[in-house]
Amino acid sequence: MAYRVLIVDDSPAMRTFVRRVIDMSGFEMSSCFEASNGGEALDLLRHEWVDAILTDINMPEMDGQEFLRRLSEDEILRSIPAIVISTDATTHRIAVMTSLGARGYVTKPFLPETLRAELERTLGVPCG
Amino acid sequence: MFFAETLGEASGADQAEDSPHGTIAVELAFEGEPSGSMCLRLTADAAREIAADFLGMEGAEISINQISEVVRELANMICGSVLSRVESAATFRLGVPRIVTAGEECAASLWNTCYRVQLSHGRLTVKIGAGTTECPQPAQPAY
Numbered sequence: 001m002a003y004r005v006l007i008v009d010d011s012p013a014m015r016t017f018v019r020r021v022i023d024m025s026g027f028e029m030s031s032c033f034e035a036s037n038g039g040e041a042l043d044l045l046r047h048e049w050v051d052a053i054l055t056d057i058n059m060p061e062m063d064g065q066e067f068l069r070r071l072s073e074d075e076i077l078r079s080i081p082a083i084v085i086s087t088d089a090t091t092h093r094i095a096v097m098t099s100l101g102a103r104g105y106v107t108k109p110f111l112p113e114t115l116r117a118e119l120e121r122t123l124g125v126p127c128g
Numbered sequence: 129m130f131f132a133e134t135l136g137e138a139s140g141a142d143q144a145e146d147s148p149h150g151t152i153a154v155e156l157a158f159e160g161e162p163s164g165s166m167c168l169r170l171t172a173d174a175a176r177e178i179a180a181d182f183l184g185m186e187g188a189e190i191s192i193n194q195i196s197e198v199v200r201e202l203a204n205m206i207c208g209s210v211l212s213r214v215e216s217a218a219t220f221r222l223g224v225p226r227i228v229t230a231g232e233e234c235a236a237s238l239w240n241t242c243y244r245v246q247l248s249h250g251r252l253t254v255k256i257g258a259g260t261t262e263c264p265q266p267a268q269p270a271y
Contacts, residue, residue: 013183058222086208087208087212088220089212089213090211090219107208109205109209
């Protein structure tokens with residue numbers, strides 16, 4: 001099965017990089033969508049279904065925390081697993097994002113296999 | 129994550145490569161316990177090599193804006209990674225990485241730590257100073 005993934009990051013370079021790393025990892029992705037902040041992502045999710053969301057925290061207009069909060073309040077969108085990708089690996093930040101509904105957390109820098117493993121874990125992809 | 133090859137710690141003898149000329153530098157302030165700032169400086173060839181590796185492009189295809197964006201992202205990652213290790217149970221806030229223009233030095237003068245890495249196409253220098261700089265109040269703090 002191939003998955004539809006949404007990457008939310010205000011840096012075009014980072015979005016390009018995450019997309020590239022997913023490809024490198026061997027994770028089966030059928031479609032990849034991009035948004036530069038939480039608000040843009042919510043707009044996109046009104047007309048495109050995705051299987052997983054990869055989101056940064058710091059973004060203009062609507063940051064990752066607010067984005068996750070809005071997702072958790074939506075009866076339909078809350079079912080989409082969201083994984084945070086951030087440089088902040090402090091226990092405090094991880095706890096905050098998890099409490100807002102993040103199902104996974106990947107700290108930068110990361111390896112392709114790390115991102116793949118986190119995607120497969122949150123999507124419930126069987127091992128092997 | 130960045131796929132540039134490192135050739136080990138560089139000698140500090142060649143200070144010319146740390147000068148503002150022929151290099152690109154990014155300054156990044158942080159708030160936490162302690163507060164301070166970080167300066168990342170790359171030789172131009174090293175910056176282009178890293179940007180090309182990061183974006184999966186040929187070096188000749190990379191624009192200055194793309195190089196700047198990748199170097200800012202690299203500074204963000206290095207600083208966040210260091211602070212997460214130092215302050216894993218605390219909170220910190222990163223400022224917005226700022227490109228230091230040609231001929232300009234990074235602002236903070238009291239560097240506590242300096243680390244130089246030799247890359248296949250140049251050199252990367254990271255300086256971190258604590259307790260000397262207040263983090264500016266950006267519209268969007270970086271994490």
